[in-house]
Amino acid sequence: MARYLIPLGLFVVLVGFLGVGLKLDPRQVPSPFVGKPMPAFEMARLDDLNVSLSHEDLKGEVALLNVWASWCASCRVEHEFLMTLANDEKVPIYGLNYKDTMEDATRWLEQFGDPYKAIGFDEDGRVGIDWGVYGAPETFVIDRDGIIRYKHIGPLSQDDVDKKLLPLLALLKANNA
Amino acid sequence: MKIRLLLLPLLGVLWATSAGAVALSDYEFKDAAQVERFRILLKELRCLVCQNQTLANSDAPLAKDFRKEVHVMMQQGRSDREIIDFMVERYGDFVLYRPPVRTSTYLLWFGPFALLIFGGFVLLRTVRARGKPAARALSAADRERVRTALDDLGDGESR
Numbered sequence: 001m002a003r004y005l006i007p008l009g010l011f012v013v014l015v016g017f018l019g020v021g022l023k024l025d026p027r028q029v030p031s032p033f034v035g036k037p038m039p040a041f042e043m044a045r046l047d048d049l050n051v052s053l054s055h056e057d058l059k060g061e062v063a064l065l066n067v068w069a070s071w072c073a074s075c076r077v078e079h080e081f082l083m084t085l086a087n088d089e090k091v092p093i094y095g096l097n098y099k100d101t102m103e104d105a106t107r108w109l110e111q112f113g114d115p116y117k118a119i120g121f122d123e124d125g126r127v128g129i130d131w132g133v134y135g136a137p138e139t140f141v142i143d144r145d146g147i148i149r150y151k152h153i154g155p156l157s158q159d160d161v162d163k164k165l166l167p168l169l170a171l172l173k174a175n176n177a
Numbered sequence: 178m179k180i181r182l183l184l185l186p187l188l189g190v191l192w193a194t195s196a197g198a199v200a201l202s203d204y205e206f207k208d209a210a211q212v213e214r215f216r217i218l219l220k221e222l223r224c225l226v227c228q229n230q231t232l233a234n235s236d237a238p239l240a241k242d243f244r245k246e247v248h249v250m251m252q253q254g255r256s257d258r259e260i261i262d263f264m265v266e267r268y269g270d271f272v273l274y275r276p277p278v279r280t281s282t283y284l285l286w287f288g289p290f291a292l293l294i295f296g297g298f299v300l301l302r303t304v305r306a307r308g309k310p311a312a313r314a315l316s317a318a319d320r321e322r323v324r325t326a327l328d329d330l331g332d333g334e335s336r
């Protein structure tokens with residue numbers, strides 16, 4: 001009797017693996033930076049190209065870095081959540097304007113609102129590559145010491161904000177108190 | 178005539194597979210060796226947008242950026258190892274088109290062969306078992322029945 005159960009057992013194990021595999025999303029490329037210091041950068045600011053924004057500016061408080069562009073449709077979808085985070089929750093959000101033009105980006109902000117404390121203008125996407133960016137939107141959570149704690153790929157949803165971001169932000173703020 | 182019919186789809190396949198190749202003339206190289214290095218490096222890196230393609234044949238804007246980056250690093254004199262490490266540092270192992278052989282990927286690389294060998298072994302055993310039916314020792318009662326039956330047969334013939 002046991003002999004006939006062995007192939008069945010193997011099949012069940014295989015189905016288990018396949019089931020787990022089907023649930024995984026290859027579009028979600030995990031960031032090797034989680035738990036590590038954020039990559040160094042220096043970009044011109046979107047509002048004044050003569051002033052630069054660097055990684056040092058992001059240290060000292062728990063902050064978000066949001067990768068966005070005017071050509072990115074999903075960015076429009078998550079925009080309202082960024083506005084809420086910036087205005088109601090008072091979370092400093094830094095923008096990385098990814099592979100965009102100054103005119104389009106500025107017009108987009110005027111049209112939809114500006115949740116960003118400061119925006120870096122990454123026209124050729126070079127800073128994006130240093131951060132492991134492979135699309136827009138992406139959002140990084142950075143703690144006071146400049147360590148990346150979480151990377152969110154794709155637009156934020158209300159669920160993402162409530163269940164993932166806000167608890168993490170609260171935790172990080174409490175930790176460094 | 179038959180051979181010509183076969184050549185047509187073959188030509189089609191060759192044409193289709195070359196259509197995706199990237200125009201290397203977009204970039205400047207010092208010599209043929211560099212061109213070859215570039216071509217090989219591009220095949221080792223994955224396009225993260227069109228994830229089943231390498232940088233060698235993806236048209237995605239991100240792939241263009243990556244190719245430019247690889248080219249710039251080559252001009253800076255970085256080695257192949259350094260360029261690969263640069264990409265893996267930022268994007269993780271998934272940016273390598275061929276998964277690295279590590280303890281965590283042993284199952285991925287060797288699993289299919291192990292499964293094949295195991296399957297072959299099981300097959301061999303099953304085939305051998307069928308060829309030789311197991312000889313069961315006769316019980317005493319059965320032996321009596323055989324003796325009686327043979328005796329009956331013997332009596333019949335001698336008559």
